[in-house]
Amino acid sequence: MERCFDVLRAHISKKIDLTEEEFARCTTFFIPKQFRKKQFLLREEEVCRHQAFVTKGCLRSYTIDTKGKEHVLVFAVEGWWISDMHSYLTGEPATYNIDALEDSEVLLLNKAADERLCLDIPKFERYFRLLYRGSLVSWLRRTDASLSLSAEEKYLWMLQTYPNIPQRLPDHQIASYLGITPESLSRLRKHLSRKKSLES
Amino acid sequence: MERCFDVLRAHISKKIDLTEEEFARCTTFFIPKQFRKKQFLLREEEVCRHQAFVTKGCLRSYTIDTKGKEHVLVFAVEGWWISDMHSYLTGEPATYNIDALEDSEVLLLNKAADERLCLDIPKFERYFRLLYRGSLVSWLRRTDASLSLSAEEKYLWMLQTYPNIPQRLPDHQIASYLGITPESLSRLRKHLSRKKSLES
């Protein structure tokens, strides 16, 4: 339970160096919270009050289109952040939903705490800069994949880029993330496994 | 020519406040450069040495897929940054191409200057944090659009979200950005105009 901060520390120290004292101080800004599978962290139309750092389990953000279909934008497993950034920043109603795909533990950071944290320990300014920057690189890649690749290639791309995600999540979540239907994913996997067995 | 720094200043001051002196100092880190239409700022396989801030004209970053087709990832007009961030950060060969779609003027910031700038004027740490953060919001939106919308809806989304981009760029660039073919875009526009004329 208290080792959730170990996960945070491990993650932060990949980007900035903190003294014991600084880290201790930083932890006071976060609120630990547990989520059961299927529980919501945020619903469309609510205002997003927190950025969440996942220390255990897995959450996702998604939208629901006009035909009622879900589209996964982000999976966040241990060591990832998740929120509706736009709503968080502006205070406008969220356009994304966030819920837990597994029983999970997160550390919540609200906007006031976020700002105080950056003032109190200016290194965090840097931490978030590097965090967002790295995140941008990933979005570029994903967009490139979605523009350039066929359904099958996108799935292979995902296996290669985030191997642990397809392992632990149901296929239809993966399909949603890739922008294809579960049926297509199923067929495409069959096709791949036939290919594979031919090779060997 | 020298008013390129005015564009920079206008952009920066939306995020942080700089004194005259600080701004004067900051300008010394940038290298102004002109690009003629079709000229490359970066080619795949080269290392990306700069982030470019566009003060005039328009550049794009794009990839070329296995079938030789181009896919536009980013359009950068006045007030936008463009680069191959991954290559820039790691020094690995770029996977994106960047070229000018119009005669353009940019301010180049290389990695050493980038780092010194953030040390010299720590407010820039904040500037880039906010810049990247805002950029993330846009990527989320684009991804959502590409997952949720049909070709026609995506085009309408683009008209609404970036109205000046389709105005000034040829259709086939827009099509590439949206992940559809120029032929489809052409048909879909005809369809929209028929719809529109029926309404009125």
Added chain:
DNA sequence: CGCGGGTTTGATGATGCTCAAGCCCGGTGG
């Protein structure tokens, strides 16, 4: 005038979607 890039139009086709049914399997309750 003629060339070339860009857009339009048409015919055809493939990829991936929809809808519907069946199946597998783990969990729950009788």
Added chain:
DNA sequence: CCACCGGGCTTGAGCATCATCAAACCCGCG
């Protein structure tokens, strides 16, 4: 311990959307 239920995955048939390929057209520019 077995029956049943439900979520998730699979399979099939038909279909829609969008891509492909090819040709014609338009128009600005050298």
